[in-house]
Amino acid sequence: KIRKMLSNGVCTSNVQLPGKVAIVTGANTGIGKETAKDLAQRGARVYLACRDVDKGELAAREIQAATGNSQVFVRKLDLADTKSIRAFAKDFLAEEKHLHLLINNAGVMMCPYSKTADGFEMHIGVNHLGHFLLTHLLLEKLKESAPSRIVNLSSLGHHLGRIHFHNLQGEKFYSASLAYCHSKLANILFTKELARRLKGSGVTTYSVHPGTVHSELTRHSSIMRWLWQLFFIFIKTPQEGAQTSLYCALTEGLESLSGSHFSDCQLAWVSYQGRNEIIARRLWNVSCDLLGLPVDW
Ligand SMILES: NC(=O)C1=CN([C@@H]2O[C@H](COP(=O)(O)OP(=O)(O)OC[C@H]3O[C@@H](n4cnc5c(N)ncnc54)[C@H](OP(=O)(O)O)[C@@H]3O)[C@@H](O)[C@H]2O)C=CC1
Numbered sequence: 001k002i003r004k005m006l007s008n009g010v011c012t013s014n015v016q017l018p019g020k021v022a023i024v025t026g027a028n029t030g031i032g033k034e035t036a037k038d039l040a041q042r043g044a045r046v047y048l049a050c051r052d053v054d055k056g057e058l059a060a061r062e063i064q065a066a067t068g069n070s071q072v073f074v075r076k077l078d079l080a081d082t083k084s085i086r087a088f089a090k091d092f093l094a095e096e097k098h099l100h101l102l103i104n105n106a107g108v109m110m111c112p113y114s115k116t117a118d119g120f121e122m123h124i125g126v127n128h129l130g131h132f133l134l135t136h137l138l139l140e141k142l143k144e145s146a147p148s149r150i151v152n153l154s155s156l157g158h159h160l161g162r163i164h165f166h167n168l169q170g171e172k173f174y175s176a177s178l179a180y181c182h183s184k185l186a187n188i189l190f191t192k193e194l195a196r197r198l199k200g201s202g203v204t205t206y207s208v209h210p211g212t213v214h215s216e217l218t219r220h221s222s223i224m225r226w227l228w229q230l231f232f233i234f235i236k237t238p239q240e241g242a243q244t245s246l247y248c249a250l251t252e253g254l255e256s257l258s259g260s261h262f263s264d265c266q267l268a269w270v271s272y273q274g275r276n277e278i279i280a281r282r283l284w285n286v287s288c289d290l291l292g293l294p295v296d297w
């Protein structure tokens with residue numbers, strides 16, 4: 001009861017999604033799985049974009065059984081490898097005529113220093129650059145399918161984040177927890193800049209702090225796992241953690257708030273850096289440069 005009282009924010013939308021197509025990244029577990037389940041329950045065709053297809057298949061079967069929706073598919077997507085991201089997008093674009101919801105949910109936290117296949121530091125590489133490239137590759141389809149939405153999972157931790165352009169890959173100095181926060185700030189800046197560029201396109205975008213949620217995110221930190229267990233009463237279930245993503249994906253009339261940050265199904269405060277349009281534009285340009293993309297898309 002106490003936890004229910006503390007975990008504010010329930011997506012109360014009754015919107016049904018027959019004929020709608022959604023992608024949820026990192027949907028084999030945690031918040032992503034619950035988000036995918038809810039979208040499937042509403043009748044959407046849901047693609048679980050997972051780096052481990054076997055884990056994805058288990059989740060898909062569970063979702064199909066729970067919702068009675070057989071239109072739940074698993075596709076391989078490793079956000080730590082731009083080749084995998086491009087292959088995922090190519091196959092999806094060949095397979096589907098529409099894309100109405102892109103939930104950029106997958107994430108890693110507090111990894112020991114490591115690099116993606118393309119040499120990016122793991123947090124910025126997976127959490128920001130991977131989703132940046134994925135969004136780029138799917139944007140035309142989202143525009144063609146408008147009204148459509150992109151939801152980016154960020155975190156309260158973005159408040160501790162800074163974009164150190166001279167050390168974006170953590171090569172000069174590295175802290176596993178701060179690297180996570182930097183990448184979550186990048187998610188917010190990406191959302192803001194994307195919203196600005198998408199004005200009038202019918203595609204809107206939102207960033208989300210899901211709350212503090214029981215999941216596998218703490219896998220790299222025994223202290224975090226211990227804290228989560230000790231204070232379990234304050235920690236949301238993945239289903240509760242999915243509510244703000246669902247709110248942003250489904251709530252009618254949210255279009256004018258494109259680019260905003262949400263927590264507990266309401267507008268949430270963003271750090272000073274997270275509101276800085278100059279940093280947002282510079283991060284956009286640097287991200288395009290790193291990924292070999294044109295700046296205007
Ligand atoms: N839990 C929390 O308290 C909070 C979570 N968030 C954010 O919510 C989002 C979901 O997290 P949560 O459900 O808690 O965490 P989980 O660790 O439970 O789930 C993360 C998902 O991301 C996937 N993933 C990780 N790396 C990659 C990759 N390289 N390519 C594709 N998928 C990948 C994981 O796959 P696999 O199972 O194969 O590892 C898993 O499916 C994250 O973006 C996180 O930052 C924000 C604030 C708080």
Ligand SMILES: CC1=C(/C=C/C(C)=C/C=C/C(C)=C/C=O)C(C)(C)CCC1
Pocket residue numbers: 154155156157212227228231234235
């Ligand atoms: C201070 C405090 C807590 C708060 C933890 C917070 C605020 C964690 C945030 C985690 C994030 C943002 C993770 C992923 O992005 C607990 C553990 C509830 C227990 C009580 C003491």
